[in-house]
Structure formats: C-alpha cells, structure tokens
Amino acid sequence: MPSQYQPQIFGWISDLVKGGNYLTGADQRLLYANDNYCAFIRKTKSDQIFYSFILIIVLILSIPMIYLGFSLILDLSPITESAMLITVVVILIACIVAMYLCIPELYHNLFTRRGSPIIFNRKTGKVYINESYFFNFKVLRNPLTFLHPNKKRIKEYDWAHLQGVVVHNFSRYSLNTTILMVCKPHTHKTIDHILLDPLRGGIGSYFVWGWVNNFMCANKLAGLNDGKYKWEQETQFKDNIIKGQGWPEWMVEAFNATSQAELAEIKQRHHVKQ
Numbered sequence: 001m002p003s004q005y006q007p008q009i010f011g012w013i014s015d016l017v018k019g020g021n022y023l024t025g026a027d028q029r030l031l032y033a034n035d036n037y038c039a040f041i042r043k044t045k046s047d048q049i050f051y052s053f054i055l056i057i058v059l060i061l062s063i064p065m066i067y068l069g070f071s072l073i074l075d076l077s078p079i080t081e082s083a084m085l086i087t088v089v090v091i092l093i094a095c096i097v098a099m100y101l102c103i104p105e106l107y108h109n110l111f112t113r114r115g116s117p118i119i120f121n122r123k124t125g126k127v128y129i130n131e132s133y134f135f136n137f138k139v140l141r142n143p144l145t146f147l148h149p150n151k152k153r154i155k156e157y158d159w160a161h162l163q164g165v166v167v168h169n170f171s172r173y174s175l176n177t178t179i180l181m182v183c184k185p186h187t188h189k190t191i192d193h194i195l196l197d198p199l200r201g202g203i204g205s206y207f208v209w210g211w212v213n214n215f216m217c218a219n220k221l222a223g224l225n226d227g228k229y230k231w232e233q234e235t236q237f238k239d240n241i242i243k244g245q246g247w248p249e250w251m252v253e254a255f256n257a258t259s260q261a262e263l264a265e266i267k268q269r270h271h272v273k274q
Contacts, residue, residue, distance in 0.1 A: 004188050005181045016164035020217030022210030030227040032237040037255045041115030048109045055106040065095045104134040107149045122216045123258045127157040137193045175199040
C-alpha cells in the first residue's frame, strides 16, 4: 500500500500516525524541553565527520575520472572505436552525476551547525527550523546554488500540516529515517520535506516521532527533564545552541509563546509578515 502523501518519497516504508500515548523513552537527540517547547538535534558531530570524510573521498576520485574521460573522448575516433567511446561517455556522465549529488551532501554535513535543532512549540502548534539550504531532499538544483555553501532556510511551519513518514536507505544495515512531509493545508499533497530523525536501526527510528507526539499532546510520557539540558537550564541551552546561529530574534521569542495571540503580538512587534 503506497503512502497517502504524494508525490511519494523514494524508499518509503510507512506513514506514521499522529497522537499521544506512544511508548518511548528519553532520546539522546533531545536537547531541551520546557512546558512550551522542545528542541531536538538532527545531526550528530560523529555523523558529520564520518559522512564528510566519505564524500570528500568520492569527490577526490571523481575529479581525475572526469578529466581522464574528457581526454579519452578527444583522443578516440568516433568511427573506429565507437564501443570504447560509448563506455567512456557513460563513465563520464556517471562521475558528473555523482559530483552533482555529492556536493550538496557534503555541504549538508560541513555547514550544519550545532546539530541543526528543530523546535516544537505545543502552545502555538508551530515548528521552527534554521538549517543549511542543502539539509533537504531536493535532487534538481540550480548549479549556481553550489557557490553559496552557507545558504540557509529559516522557516516556521504549522504542526497540523506536518505528517511523519519512515523511509529506508537500502543499505545492508537497514537504517531508517523519519521525515516530516509538509502538506498543503487540508490535502495530502507534499510541498516540502523536513528531516526529523536520520539513520536509525529498527524501533529506534520511531523514538523521536513518539516523543514529539507525546509532547505536542501534553502527554506525561514526554518528560521535561529527558533532554541534555534540564528545564531550568533554558538560558544555558539558548547560549550554547541558539545564540550566534542566525535565528531571527522574533523566532527565538516565539519559542516560548503561550498562545496564538501572544505569537501574533511578537510578530507584529518585530514587523514579521503573517
């Protein structure tokens, strides 16, 4: 049975159900939680280092292969050595495509700062991200964007418009990733994707989704002291994780908004377009 959210994302396993009462323990990705909002890290430092190393190796190997491919194409006769020419062209195209796909992934890992936290406010039903532009699932990109590795997207979403799905990475380790599908209001049409919890094995891939759902439903299964920073350490959390990362001032205030009216007042005060 295919996903109800279309277009369906590659590697789809299942759609996730919203609501509380998920049985889940504290997760190492949970940074901070208080009665208004919680914050989850989405990229660990060890993963960034590991995947950056692998991608750099791939790029280093691709560059001489592309150079060699062009050299062979210029030297080969298209009439007498057509089979060899076709082989070289195929290898050359494969190397170029590999570079096109690897560069955004490399930027994703090199320019993700402090784990790229995602913020959920249960009082206003809003979700906030401040992440690398390449921290997403796009395939078709304007090559000119590769010249802006520090490009960011900073957005506010409605929790009501976000739906969870699990996908797998087709590796021998069968690692799963939880993704938030951003749907057009009152439809199942997907207009954006947000990485929630990457590369987990087995039931671990549902821990973050379960904790967030319990939190957003004000279920006591989501303990406010489950994170790296305890609820009374909000100042320390913001100094260490949020400060200096380009979060808009209004958005940092909005983390703690306790109602839609208070959120509207914050936006009006900071001249934020609704």
